[in-house]
Every structure is written in C-alpha cells, then in structure tokens.
Amino acid sequence: MSKGKETKRHIVTQAATLFNQRGFEGTSLAALMEATGLEKGGIYRHFDSKEAIAVEAFDYAWRSASDTRLNDLDGISNSVDRLKKFIANFVERSPAVAGGCPMFNTAVDNDDGNPVLRARARKALRGWLNYLTSTIKTGIEMGEIRKGVNAKKTATLIISSLEGALIISRLDKDREALRSVQSHLEAYLEAELRLRGK
Amino acid sequence: MSKGKETKRHIVTQAATLFNQRGFEGTSLAALMEATGLEKGGIYRHFDSKEAIAVEAFDYAWRSASDTRLNDLDGISNSVDRLKKFIANFVERSPAVAGGCPMFNTAVDNDDGNPVLRARARKALRGWLNYLTSTIKTGIEMGEIRKGVNAKKTATLIISSLEGALIISRLDKDREALRSVQSHLEAYLEAELRLRGK
Numbered sequence: 001m002s003k004g005k006e007t008k009r010h011i012v013t014q015a016a017t018l019f020n021q022r023g024f025e026g027t028s029l030a031a032l033m034e035a036t037g038l039e040k041g042g043i044y045r046h047f048d049s050k051e052a053i054a055v056e057a058f059d060y061a062w063r064s065a066s067d068t069r070l071n072d073l074d075g076i077s078n079s080v081d082r083l084k085k086f087i088a089n090f091v092e093r094s095p096a097v098a099g100g101c102p103m104f105n106t107a108v109d110n111d112d113g114n115p116v117l118r119a120r121a122r123k124a125l126r127g128w129l130n131y132l133t134s135t136i137k138t139g140i141e142m143g144e145i146r147k148g149v150n151a152k153k154t155a156t157l158i159i160s161s162l163e164g165a166l167i168i169s170r171l172d173k174d175r176e177a178l179r180s181v182q183s184h185l186e187a188y189l190e191a192e193l194r195l196r197g198k
Numbered sequence: 199m200s201k202g203k204e205t206k207r208h209i210v211t212q213a214a215t216l217f218n219q220r221g222f223e224g225t226s227l228a229a230l231m232e233a234t235g236l237e238k239g240g241i242y243r244h245f246d247s248k249e250a251i252a253v254e255a256f257d258y259a260w261r262s263a264s265d266t267r268l269n270d271l272d273g274i275s276n277s278v279d280r281l282k283k284f285i286a287n288f289v290e291r292s293p294a295v296a297g298g299c300p301m302f303n304t305a306v307d308n309d310d311g312n313p314v315l316r317a318r319a320r321k322a323l324r325g326w327l328n329y330l331t332s333t334i335k336t337g338i339e340m341g342e343i344r345k346g347v348n349a350k351k352t353a354t355l356i357i358s359s360l361e362g363a364l365i366i367s368r369l370d371k372d373r374e375a376l377r378s379v380q381s382h383l384e385a386y387l388e389a390e391l392r393l394r395g396k
Contacts, residue, residue, distance in 0.1 A: 021310035021311075022223060022310065022311065023221055023223065023224060023307065024224075025220060025221060025223050025224030026221060026222070026223030026224060026307075026311070098310075099309075099310055100306070100309060104306070104362075104365055105306055107365050107366075107368070107369045108298070108302070108303055108306040108307070108365060109221065109224075109306070109307075111297075111298060111365075111368045111369055112219035112220065112296075112297055113219075113220065113224070118369070121369060122369055122370070125366065125369060125370075152378075153378040153381070153382070156363070156366065156374070156375050156378040156379070157359065157378060157379060157382050159362065159366065160358075160359050160360075160362035160363040160366055160375055160378075160379050161355065161358050161359035161362055161379070162358075162362070163362040163365065163366075164302075164357065164358035164359055164360070164361040164362030164363075164365075165354070165358040165362075167302055167305050167306060167309075167361065167362075168305075168323065168354065168357065168358055168361075170305070170309045171305045171309060171316070171319060171320055171323060172320070172323075176354070177354050177358055180350075180351040180354040180355055180358075181354070181355060181358050181359070183351070184351070184355050188386075
C-alpha cells in the first residue's frame with residue numbers, strides 16, 4: 001500500500017469510531033486532528049469535505065458490523081439455524097468499530113439531517129433486509145420453513161427488535177435487553193417458522 | 199404566566215424540536231437564536247448553559263411523547279387490551295415534538311456523550327418499562343394474563359421492537375416496519391399472554 005493510501009486508511013479507521021460515537025455534527029475537525037495525529041491540511045489532502053470522510057467512515061464501520069454479524073453463517077445449511085446464528089452473532093459479538101450499530105446510529109443522526117449519510121444508512125438497511133428475506137425464502141423453497149411465513153415481515157421484526165434492544169443495552173450497559181429479545185426470537189422461529197423435524 | 203416564564207417556555211418548546219432532530223452537539227446557538235427569535239443574551243438570561251436548555255427540552259419532549267402513547271389507556275380495564283392500545287398509540291399517533299422518539303434519540307446521541315442527558319434517557323426508559331411491567335403483573339393478578347409470563351422480558355420486547363421499527367419507519371418514511379411489529383406483538387399477546395376467554 002502506498003504511503004498516501006495508508007494515511008487515507010488511517011484517517012478512515014479513526015474517523016469511523018468518532019462518527020459512530022458522536023454523530024456527523026458532533027465530530028469536529030479538532031477531534032479528527034487529535035484522533036489521527038494529523039493537521040487540517042494532512043486530512044483534507046485526502047478528502048474533499050467532512051461529508052466525504054463521514055461516508056467512507058460509514059462504509060468502513062458498516063463492513064465491520066456486517067462481517068461480525070455474518071460470521072460463520074456460510075457453513076450453516078439449514079435456514080432456521082442460520083437465522084438463529086445471525087441473531088446470536090448480533091447479541092454476543094461486538095463489531096470492531098465502537099459506538100453501537102453504524103446503520104442505526106447514522107439513521108437516528110441523519111433522519112432529519114445529512115441526506116447523503118441518510119441514503120447510506122438506507123442502503124445498508126436494504127442490504128440487510130434482503131439478506132434475511134432471501135434466507136427465509138430459500139428456507140421455504142427447501143421445505144425447512146412453513147409456506148405461509150411472510151419473509152419480509154419476519155426480517156423486519158428481527159432487525160427492529162435486535163436494533164432496539166441494542167440501544168437499550170448500550171443505555172443500560174448490560175446485555176439483558178438483547179438476551180430477552182434473542183430468547184423471544186428463537187422461540188418464535190422454532191414455533192412459527194421451522195417445519196417439524198427440519 | 200409572567201412574561202419571563204412565557205419566554206422560557208417558548209425557548210423550551212422551540213429547543214425541544216431542534217435537539218430532538220439534530221442532537222445535542224448538532225444544535226448550535228445560532229439555530230436556537232433563529233428558532234426562538236431571541237439574541238444570545240435573551241436565551242441565556244433563562245438558562246445557565248446549553249445543557250440546561252437540553253435537559254428541559256428533553257423533559258418537555260418526553261412528556262409530549264408519553265402523553266401521546268398513554269392516550270386513552272386509563273379507560274381500558276383489561277390489561278392485554280391496554281397493552282394493545284399502547285402499541286396502537288405508538289404506531290399510529292405522532293407526538294407533538296417532531297423528530298422521532300426523544301428517549302431513543304437521546305440514548306443514541308449520548309450513549310458515548312453527555313452523561314446528564316444519558317441519565318435522563320435512562321430514567322425515561324425505566325419509567326416506561328415499569329409502566330408496562332406493572333400492567334402485565336396486574337393482569338396476572340387479575341387472572342387476565344397467564345401466570346408463567348415474564349413481565350419484564352415482555353415489556354423489554356415491546357419497547358425494543360417498537361422503537362427499532364420507529365427508526366426504520368423514519369428512515370424509510372413509511373409505516374410498514376411499525377405495522378409489521380404491531381401485528382407480530384398483537385398475535386404474541388393473544389397467543390402467549392391472554393388467558394382464554396378473558
């Protein structure tokens with residue numbers, strides 16, 4: 001990696017934590033300079049604007065969160081077990097970028113704010129909904145999940161309840177809310193989705 | 199109301215929307231001046247600090263959200279029906295202060311930020327969890343809800359999933375996620391909480 005690329009990568013990784021913890025407006029140039037150890041000119045040589053830094057920082061943070069949540073899913077062939085592993089990953093594993101879920105943080109920070117970052121959060125949400133929806137649809141085709149199940153509704157329920165519980169768990173600084181939601185979702189998947197004996 | 203009290207109230211109501219939409223760091227003095235039509239001195243005559251404004255603005259926004267969600271609940275004697283009305287209020291009624299749920303916005307904004315505002319969000323969460331938990335416990339005592347139900351877990355599930363869905367609905371600018379969660383929670387309350395014939 002060239003020196004320039006290395007510096008840019010360093011800025012993105014440091015900025016990712018700052019933006020994830022403090023939001024777009026709450027992240028000052030001074031904080032970016034302190035975290036990166038660079039002067040203003042050293043940062044803006046690599047980016048056109050604060051927004052450009054925030055977009056790359058979001059993409060980096062979201063990749064980190066996705067990797068954590070999708071960890072070890074490929075090896076699980078049964079779709080209900082795959083959903084359960086996804087939920088367990090969400091509850092038990094912390095992404096490398098501190099500060100909570102980048103997608104929900106960016107959504108809350110920018111639902112009345114920066115349209116470029118808002119679009120980024122929407123795209124992340126769509127990608128994640130699509131992954132869960134297609135997992136459920138494949139499960140129906142494979143005869144692992146009941147035919148009447150609404151894939152998109154179930155995907156929305158999983159994301160809504162896990163993300164809501166993550167915010168409560170971060171506020172309370174304990175994982176009780178996440179574990180409550182996990183046990184509810186697991187029971188629901190077993191009772192309402194899984195075809196008997198599959 | 200005295201002129202001074204009236205001005206203070208005006209500042210709080212205008213600030214409530216700004217802080218709820220933009221967060222603590224994202225709300226500038228310039229924006230507060232523009233929204234209130236007051237000079238800096240006119241604002242800080244009534245408050246010691248920006249934090250003091252944000253705390254009163256949060257209390258005002260949270261009262262508004264609570265009033266909206268608890269609307270018409272007192273008249274419903276059956277505890278399962280009361281939970282369902284609470285959920286319907288959350289899904290269908292928009293609080294007077296724009297920008298989404300003040301409790302969750304403040305939680306996300308301050309989980310790594312201002313400790314005073316973070317404590318305020320925690321207190322709001324506790325109050326709300328206690329309300330739902332005691333509604334469920336009363337239901338068990340009255341023979342309306344099954345004895346084995348874990349009141350706190352159920353309350354946590356309701357709040358997590360509704361709040362998560364609200365953030366998705368605000369990001370998508372449609373209520374589909376809220377309606378998905380509502381139908382799931384209603385079915386769950388009927389199947390797992392309500393004692394038959396009650």
